[in-house]
Amino acid sequence: MKEETVHAKPGWVLFGGCILAFLAAAVNADFMLRVGVSVSHLSGDLSRIASQAGRGAGHWSREAVLLILTVSGFxxxxxxxxxxxxxxxLQLVRPYGRSVIFVGLLLLATHPAGRYSVPLACFMAAWACGMQNALATRYRGLILRTTHITGLLTDFGQLIGMRLRGHPIESWKITTPFALAASFAAGAAAGSVVNLATSIxxxxxxxxxxxxxxxxxSVAKRRPHLPGG
Structure with a gap:
């Protein structure tokens, strides 16, 4: 396989990344509403753990234990x-398809697991999100994140500033973090609406x-012509 066939075009990266960001945000919103714990990013969780440790004087509450399990899972x-x-x-020859399937199976398993152990369900969901976030962390100079938006918004603002300064920043490098962040926000909104308004x-x-x-x-990548080839 020639080297040029294993790199996706920016459009495909954006499309796939937006779907992953949307789904991760929906899952995170669902857990935040049902359990009160974020499973897709750690900044708030780590702050809450530190706060619990400072207030507890060596005593760890159930919430702190749950947060520690979530961080560990991620x-x-x-x-x-x-x-x-x-x-x-990001290289298309990597087993992304099987990895995404495994992420999905973990999320499916959180439903029966949650009936017996909420901490276990949070641990599994965080494990799925951590795995997704690390599938591909770099693409043509951009840092890719699909389970939280702090870094995406930082990149978006930085690249806009550089372009205003006169640096030759390609447009897709600006639209990619913005679209990923927007997809995450849309996923969080959709997950919240479905959680609150339905029993789905x-x-x-x-x-x-x-x-x-x-x-x-997994099926598509085995076809003779890969997207971006």
Whole structure:
């Protein structure tokens, strides 16, 4: 396989990244509304853990234990991606399809697990999000994140500032972090609406979409012409 066939075009990166960001945000919104814990990003969780430690004088509350499990799950998921993908740059020859399927299966499993252990469900969902966030962390000079938007908004603002200063920044490098951040916001809104207005299990639906998307990608990448080839 020639080298040029294993790199996706910016349009495909943006499309896939936006879908992943949307789904991760919907899952996160679902857990925040049902459990009060974020599973897709750690800044708030770490701050709450530190606050609990400072107030508890050595006593860890149930909330702090839950947050620690969530952080541990996220790191474990990122480590899993590092082990199986073992490359930070986006390359289509990597087993992204199977990895996304596994993320979906983890999310599907949180539904029955949550009936017996909410901490276990949070741990599994955070593991899935951590794995997703580490699937591909770099693409043509951009840092890709699909489970939180702080870094995306930082990149968006920085690149706008550089372009206003006169630096030759390509337009797609600006639109990519903006679109990912917008997709995350849309996913959080959609997940919240579905959670509050219906009895549809948001995380289960998202898990099924992950499995379907991963399977479709695994089939598509084996075709003679890859997107971006």
């Amino acid at each position: 790191v474990g998921g990122a480590a899993t991606a590092g082990f199986f993908i073992h490359h930070p740059n 299990p948001v995380t289960v639906v998202c898990g099924a979409l992950y499995v379907t998307g991963g399977a479709l990608w």
